[in-house]
Amino acid sequence: MTKPLGERIRSQFEARILSGELAPGERLPTEAELMQQFGCSRMTVSKALSALADAGLIERRKRAGSFVSRPRVHSMVLDIPDLAEEVAARGQTHRYRLIRRDVSEAGIAHFGPAGGQVLALDGLHLADNVPFAFEQRLVDIAAVPDIADVDFGHLAPGSWLLRHVPWDEAETRIAAEGASGSIADWLDVEPGTATLVVERRTWRGSDSITFVRQHFRADQYDLVARFGQRSASRAPA
Amino acid sequence: MTKPLGERIRSQFEARILSGELAPGERLPTEAELMQQFGCSRMTVSKALSALADAGLIERRKRAGSFVSRPRVHSMVLDIPDLAEEVAARGQTHRYRLIRRDVSEAGIAHFGPAGGQVLALDGLHLADNVPFAFEQRLVDIAAVPDIADVDFGHLAPGSWLLRHVPWDEAETRIAAEGASGSIADWLDVEPGTATLVVERRTWRGSDSITFVRQHFRADQYDLVARFGQRSASRAPA
């Protein structure tokens, strides 16, 4: 019934820090003091404090002690799902339509290793046959040789890449932009209409794998990021 | 010189999972097997596997074992800094100009507890005297009584709140929107010009603290999120 002791120690300090009772820069008791206070072993308090440190709530310094961190930025978790899955989750039918596919030398697009070949894929994402995203993608063929054989006529490259190519680093840029003529045509909106632009570059090790630029119809898509209570879907006990 | 054993175990499995060598759904060795393989105690492998579980790379089930998670979404860290600090970091001068301040009953704006009072603050953020964000904010006065006494004539409410009010949960929505007439006026752009809209709602416990809606001039602001190698600023050893 009662929560584990280590978890209680952790959540007690979490609460005291978030409530402001423990101010940024303030020093926490040492592990030795805490094991006295809570009547438990050092491993238990150490694990609790390490969890707080992992979460960024405190900083621990040898010989000095543990201190409440100074909050600088709001770090939030942004979930960027596979578009096909997300549309399906909304109960709509996802379709991808390839518009252009060609292979070019790298360098022109400032992407990929010099001299390598780059696959360019332009396409349109549709939900229930309504266009909602125009996608321009570059893939480094050297990093993903298998891709040459895949038919992307109706399969979204993102879905395929997500399943077939491991990556360990990514950077996403989010901006707003008025739709240019051709993009407006594909999205079936007036030129100049606001679109949400998501650009993502993905790496494995130091090799670029793919760069994608997606224009979303603003009336059909937005992004949500959360902080705290990860998975608030838990039912109360 | 050599890294701690537990960390080596953790990073070895991390690499094997990210490289795809261990496929999603695949089962990892049990803790008992791993302590044989690595010649260490159970606590060590247990901590390593728990760290992988915390990072979402594996799932652990009692009696069943540890399994590589199926990657569903790209979880990225989105840093939302204080606007005043961010502008300063770019070497520009930040200024906030209050446009409207009034107190109204809650309920109208679907914010705050019924019957409570809500402070509405509209204002403009300027970088080097160029407007780049129009902000509409609601604050629950019951949750932040001190705010009644603060002069926001030139102090951005977000900066003040970040420093004075602890929160433990937040949700951010990011979208694109054409500027309406009055917003276009404030941002000094043509009506209909694309703006990046960031809406954030912040809670302490179950109480709403503030809701803010910011329209950014698309040509002056974007957001960046990263995954992997947190703080890539580390120099190579």
Place this chain on the structure above:
DNA sequence: GCGGATATAATGTCTATACATTATTGAGAC
């Protein structure tokens, strides 16, 4: 005072063991 060696206080890691918890398996009752 000032700089540099040394002691020390705190965290970091690890061992070996114990018992708790829980989902699955499998045996037995029906």
Place this chain on the structure above:
DNA sequence: GTCTCAATAATGTATAGACATTATATCCGC
């Protein structure tokens, strides 16, 4: 067969100790 219940295999938490690491403080020579 299928339902129920107990055995079991795995993870979850905790203990008590040991040694490693490292930033800070202190002392000492100058």
